[in-house]
Amino acid sequence: MRRLRISFIAMMLLSTALGIAHLDGQVLTTQSTIEMSGLKPAMKFEALVAGFLEPLNGKLKLRATEVDFEPGAVLGDHYHVGPGLRFVLAGELSVVHGDTGEEQRVRQGGYFYETGDVSLRVYNRSGEFARLLVVELLPATWQGTAMVPLARRADLAQEGIHLQKLLCQDDGN
16 A cells, blocks of 8 residues: 555656756755744655656656644745655644645645645644645755755746657657
8 A cells, every 4th residue: 555655656757747846956045034942854765767668767756755733833935946745654744835825734644745836834833743744746956955945946847848859859750
């Protein structure tokens, strides 16, 4: 069952590959521009995409990161370089969608999807520890955090066009 769940997550991410942004391997330091308190991220897995979806091979990578949220933790408004699924491994988190202001409570065992181009805020409003698994699709050259401050939205949109052209090149077949 776990293998099936991981395969499902990977396929969902690959199906959204054309929507991600590409910043040619730039590393953005966002600690001073994205509010973050009570968080501890730890990257657990990263691998280049390879397999039957040959146009994506070597151009994209999958990354899994666990983020610990202490009680009262805050992750301020941000975008992500690429799309991904989020899975609450422990506790409960409140996710506020920047486009609608809607707040979603996600409990242990729950999922939510982050497109990357809609800002989110995440809070641990409970009195208990929470852990979030972030599985995301990124450009192969991407280094560092995939969170991007709101001021960089236009840059992400432009670079998304660049990646789309790279992935959709006509190979003559």
